[in-house]
Amino acid sequence: HRILCVVGARPNFMKMAPVMAALAALPGIEGKLVHTGQHYDVTMNHQYFQALGIAAPDINLEVGSGSHAQQTAQVMRRFEPALDELAPAAVLVVGDVNSTLACALVAAKRGVPVIHVEAGLRSFDRAMPEEINRVLTDQLSDLLFTTEESGRANLLKEGIAEERIHFVGNVMIDTLRLNLPRAVPVGRIAADAGRPGFAAGGHAVLTLHRPANVDDAQVLRRLLETVAQISDRVPVLFPVHPRTRAAIERFGLMPLLDRPAILLLPPLGYLEMLGLMRDARVVLTDSGGIQEETTALGTPCITLRQNTERPITVDEGTNTIAGSDPAVILAAFDSVLAGAGKAGRIPHFWDGRAAERIAFIVRDWLVQR
Ligand code: UD1
Numbered sequence: 452h453r454i455l456c457v458v459g460a461r462p463n464f465m466k467m468a469p470v471m472a473a474l475a476a477l478p479g480i481e482g483k484l485v486h487t488g489q490h491y492d493v494t495m496n497h498q499y500f501q502a503l504g505i506a507a508p509d510i511n512l513e514v515g516s517g518s519h520a521q522q523t524a525q526v527m528r529r530f531e532p533a534l535d536e537l538a539p540a541a542v543l544v545v546g547d548v549n550s551t552l553a554c555a556l557v558a559a560k561r562g563v564p565v566i567h568v569e570a571g572l573r574s575f576d577r578a579m580p581e582e583i584n585r586v587l588t589d590q591l592s593d594l595l596f597t598t599e600e601s602g603r604a605n606l607l608k609e610g611i612a613e614e615r616i617h618f619v620g621n622v623m624i625d626t627l628r629l630n631l632p633r634a635v636p637v638g639r640i641a642a643d644a645g646r647p648g649f650a651a652g653g654h655a656v657l658t659l660h661r662p663a664n665v666d667d668a669q670v671l672r673r674l675l676e677t678v679a680q681i682s683d684r685v686p687v688l689f690p691v692h693p694r695t696r697a698a699i700e701r702f703g704l705m706p707l708l709d710r711p712a713i714l715l716l717p718p719l720g721y722l723e724m725l726g727l728m729r730d731a732r733v734v735l736t737d738s739g740g741i742q743e744e745t746t747a748l749g750t751p752c753i754t755l756r757q758n759t760e761r762p763i764t765v766d767e768g769t770n771t772i773a774g775s776d777p778a779v780i781l782a783a784f785d786s787v788l789a790g791a792g793k794a795g796r797i798p799h800f801w802d803g804r805a806a807e808r809i810a811f812i813v814r815d816w817l818v819q820r
Contacts, residue, residue, distance in 0.1 A: 452817045453481045454566075455539040455558075458508070459489035459526070459550025461499060462623075462740045465721055466545040468503040469625035469806035470568060476807075477814050483537060487526045487550040488513040492693060498720040503626065510537075519549060519580060526553035534561055540817055541566050544588060545622070547581040547739075552588050559591040564820075568622060568809060570595035571602025572739075572760035578663065581739070582760070594816055596809050598622075598743075599763040599798060619808040620800025623740055624747045627725065628803035634726035637688070641714065649714055653732045655685045655784075660692035661737040664755060668702040670775055674755060675699070675707040677777040678735070681784055682712035688727060690716040733787045735780070742770050747801055751792035753783045769795035 454474060458467045467484070474482040486508035490496050500507065512529040514522060526549065534542070534557060542558035543566040544551045555565045570589050574582050589595060589606060597603055598621040606616050641649035657678055665671050678687055689708070691699070699705055708715060719727065725744075728734055734745050737755045745752035746768025757774045764770035771793065773780045786792060800808075 452479060452540040452814075453483060453537065454813070455485055455534065455537055455542045456482050457485050457487065457530075457542060457544045457550060457554040459487035459514075459554075460546075460548040461490050461495050461718075462738075463545050463548060463550070464499040464503060464505065465626040465740075466568060466622045468505050469622050469629070470543065470545070470809060471505065473806040473810035474813070477810055480810070480814060480817070482543075483510075483539065484508045485530070485533060485554070486511045487530070487554070488515060489522065489526070489548060489550045491515055492718070494718040494720075495693070502721040503630070514550075523549050523553045526550050527557050530554050530557045531561070534558060534563060539563060540820075541593075541813070543568065543813075545569055547572070547584045547588070549580070549584065552584040555588045555591045564593040565591050566594040566596070566813060567592040568596045569598055571597045571606045571616070572599075573601075573605045574758045574760040576758050580662070585760070594813065596805075596812075598801075598805070599761065601762050617808075617812050618800065619812070620802060620805035621743060621747075621798075622805045622809070623743060624801040625803050625806050626721075627744055627747050630722060630725060631729070633722050634729055635720075635723045636726050637730040640688070640716070640719070640723050640727060644714060644716055646714055650686055650688065650730070653685060654727075654730070655681060655687045656727050656731045656734045656736075657687055657689040658692070658734075658736045658738050658741060659695050659755065661756065664737050664775060665692075665695045665698040668704075671698060671702060672704055672707070673777055674775055674780075675704055677780050678713070679707055679710060680777075680781065681735070682710055684784075684788065685732060686712040686714065688714050688716060690719045690724065690727075692718060733784065733792070735784075742768075743801075745769055746795055747797060749795060751787045753780060753787070755780065763798045767796055767798050769793045 514525040541564040545568045742764040
């Protein structure tokens with residue numbers, strides 16, 4: 452049985468790595484990797500593959516950037532012939548990026564079963580492109596694997612048949628646990644950036660890339676002003692996503708970040724990012740995955756969004772939803788520094804074995820079909 456596994460953007464790579472490994476361990480199953488090329492910069496792409504030990508993709512569709520319609524359409528056009536040529540028993544997609552939906556749609560229309568890993572997450576905010584990708588991908592999927600129990604309830608409400616849904620835990624946390632011993636300490640990252648000792652007394656990490664935060668000049672300015680205030684108390688390391696760097700430059704906001712206690716970094720490799728989060732006093736982010744990774748690491752997380760599709764990180768983990776209001780962010784930050792942040796516990800099945808569960812269920816399902 453051949454399974455075509457699709458990755459496109461940075462957050463897909465660390466989810467797919469353990470799934471490919473678990474499939475490879477099963478005789479009679481052959482995983483083939485397709486990279487759509489949605490992310491293509493060395494820093495967004497190659498250094499991830501290397502760090503995670505993923506084999507080079509069998510196929511690279513090299514779609515690159517574009518509007519959502521262009522990007523989605525390009526992936527679909529280029530994925531269809533690859534699908535026909537490889538004739539897999541199923542297509543396996545992860546997460547919620549444009550490549551996820553595009554390939555799921557092509558497969559479904561070709562009558563090829565779709566497997567969705569990280570199904571059922573819902574922010575209930577259709578202004579997020581990922582929310583649209585999630586809802587539609589789940590509607591197209593034959594087998595849906597959830598990371599937390601909220602996913603099952605969301606899927607049932609949308610009419611997904613119960614027998615298609617399997618709660619298996621979080622494959623991204625499989626990757627985190629496997630690689631934690633190799634995480635790069637923050638001291639080395641600062642030294643490599645020419646600022647040895649920058650984070651010696653503790654540090655905060657910032658990541659920002661969501662359109663709602665970075666595409667609006669007023670919102671972005673307020674966020675960066677808040678970060679400047681935070682840096683008066685704890686030095687801030689800020690790996691800058693290409694989209695965010697472009698926005699900061701376009702809006703002329705770079706001077707706000709020109710401070711001794713703010714260190715701008717290029718997008719980091721997986722092991723660097725892991726070390727940065729592990730060693731941090733607090734992480735401020737609008738990412739989805741980082742909310743989960745900080746919960747798994749026990750590092751306090753302040754989420755710079757109005758909502759989360761990952762409620763377990765708030766209910767059980769270390770996550771606090773703060774939005775983009777400076778007063779709310781600073782209050783959450785104060786509370787973490789005062790030691791009143793959330794201790795959190797590790798959610799059920801975030802145990803490093805999610806991909807193994809997935810592989811066994813997929814195999815049994817293929818055999819029964
Ligand atoms: C995508 C995902 C988002 C995910 C994020 C992680 C969608 C809808 N969004 O957002 O869910 O959290 O990846 O990074 O799929 N760019 C580069 N080099 C690259 C890739 C992108 O410079 O290798 C720049 C381009 O200017 C591009 C912009 O970043 O236009 C946005 O890239 P895109 O892939 O469209 O979305 P992301 O914002 O990265």
